[in-house]
Structures are given as C-alpha cells and as structure tokens.
Amino acid sequence: MTGVTDIRAQIDALPGLDPRAPLLQVEDLHVEFRTRDGVAKAVNGAGFHLSAGETLALLGESGCGKSVTAQAVMGILDTPPAHITGGRVLYRGVDLLRLSEEDRRKVRANRIAMIFQDALSALNPVYSVGFQLAELFRKHRGLSRKDAKQRAIESLDQVRIPAARQRIDDYPHQFSGGMRQRVMIAMALALDPEVLIADEPTTALDVTVQAQIMGLLAELQHQRNMGLILITHDMGVVADVADRISVMYAGKVVEEAPVYDIYARPAHPYTEALLASIPRLDLKGQQLNVIRGLPPALTDIPNGCAFHPRCGYAREICRLEQPPAYRIAGHRESRCHFIREVLGV
Secondary structure: OOOHHHHHHHHHOOOOOOOOOOOEEEEEEEEEEEEOOEEEEEEEEEEEEEOOOOEEEEEOOOOOOHHHHHHHHHOOOOOOOEEEEEEEEEEOOEEHHHOOHHHHHHHEOOOEEEEOOOHHHHOOOOOOHHHHHHHHHHHHHOOOHHHHHHHHHHHHHHOOOOOHHHHOOOOHHHOOHHHHHHHHHHHHHOOOOOEEEEEOOOOOOOHHHHHHHHHHHHHHHHHHOOEEEEEEOOHHHHHHHOOEEEEEEOOEEEEEEEHHHHHHOOOOHHHHHHHHOOOOHHHOOOOOOOOOOOOOOOOOOOOOOOOHHHOOOOOHHHHHOOOOOEEEOOOEEEOOOOHHHHHOO
16 A cells, blocks of 8 residues: 555655745636536636635525635536536646546645535445545555554544544444534544635534534644645634635625724625624614525526625616626735725725
C-alpha cells in the first residue's frame, strides 16, 4: 500500500501546484443537471476564494446551489445527471476539474475534506465507526489494522467522544445525533486536510449541541490553521464563526463581504431581506418579515437579475440585464443595479 509520504509527495508533484498560491479559488463555476423535465442550472457562475485559517460562510435559502457547489469542489457529483459545464476550481493553483480521477482522489480527503449534512446517512450502517475511521488510515496511509485502529481511537478522542476506546466497535445507530456528527468531524479531519467543507453541520441538532459542535470545529480549525467553508442558512451561526460571507441566490454569489459589513450594512436586496426575516427579541408580538414569493425553478431562471420577481427595488433594467459585480470599498462585492439605493448613499 502507498504510505503517507508517498501520497503527499504525489500531491506535491501535481503540475502547477504552488504552496504560495491561494488555498482555494472557485471561478465562474457552472453546474447543470440534465433531467427528463429539462436542464436544471444549479450553479450559474459561482465564485469565491478561501485562505488558510479563514472561515467563509456560503449562505442562502435551500436550492440556491450551496451544496452542489461544495460537491463540485470535492469532485463527488454523480455524472450523469450532473455536468460541470464551465469554470475552474483551483487548489494551490491547480485546477481540480482538469485532474484525472486518480489524482483527484489523492487530493480528496488528504487536502480537501467534507462533513456531510446528515451524519446518519453519510455513515455506513453495517460497519462500526471504528472500522470506517480505520479504513481511511489503511487506504490512504498504508497502516496495519492494529495501527489504524489505534489512530481511529485517537481521532475519536480528539473530537471528545467519551470512552472512545470502548466505543470504537459501536455502530452509527448507537450514537446520539451530536456524537454522530463528532464522528463525521473525526473522519473529515483524519488525514489532516488544509480545506474543510462543512455542509449544514448542525442540522437537526438542538441549540446546545449546535454550540458544542461549532465550538469544536473552531478549535480544531485554529489548531490546524485550516480553511473552513461553512454551508448554512442559519444567520445566527454565521454571525458567531464566519470571517467572510458569500450570499448565494439561484446558483450565483450575489454578495460577498466581511461578516461585520454584511450584518451592519447589507449591499444586496436579497441579503437585506434575509437579515430582515430573522426573528428578534425586541420585536416580540410583531409580524415576522418574510421574503415574498419563492426561489426560481432552476429549469426556468428569470432573465436579468434572478431575484427581481421578489425584489422591492426592481425596475425594468433588472428584468433585462444581469447586474455585474460592483466592488465596494475595495473589499466587498454586490450584484445589484441599485446598490446605492440599497446602501442608502
């Protein structure tokens, strides 16, 4: 079996890999699903970047393309029906979309790993969690069964699963939701990746367990100086942990800014509407704000700005022309024709 030194050497030898290049860059990514009902354009020119030690939140309603973007970065989309039709995914300067499946597999888990949305579905129910963790070390690091099992125990200890040595042979259904999510984190971090993608890591967990999971992720990220992409629709979680936010709508990033700027002064009507819809204690008894209408069907995305049917600022130009990415103060972007009105300047 190939040892850890050999695999890392093979990754470092990928043509174009530059340790000085940005950690991860997604540029003009397009993904579509070709179905019997038509072509669903799930991602329509999404782009963002991530630095080491940084937390980037991908934010938006269900169906806006967050998870599909992450799966495209990981190289785990099912083709067919999914097809990547354009764009680049650059890891340290190497376009992952142009790699062979063999080389992509070396990068996956070793350099870029993912925590999936539903731990119970992501874990194999017929194998113990210890076996599934140990398999990573055996396949990717060439360890013996004994050494791989010891590393699996250490991984469970690291994510603070009580009595890890005694629980190593337990099956996924024998763990609580929060403990299963810790197992998923242990599996994602087992091979010490530089980029971690967390897709709704606190879904279906109560508030206390959510806080524990997010605190654990932040601690492990700090220890390893990882870049973290957090996919969520929970504005509260984002406010606590993110450095920057990319707001997605209809498969496109419509606003990107540091977290403080987003909350203090949103620069896109969709971001403004998302923030206005958050329940607030000081508005107790008042009607909750909602975003009128529904997100567009991905098989029939409107011309112009995709948000215009739901937007209070929309005018004729919004129906005819897609807005470019306007740069604000040099460090944030927004795709809105009437950005000055939204910002009130």
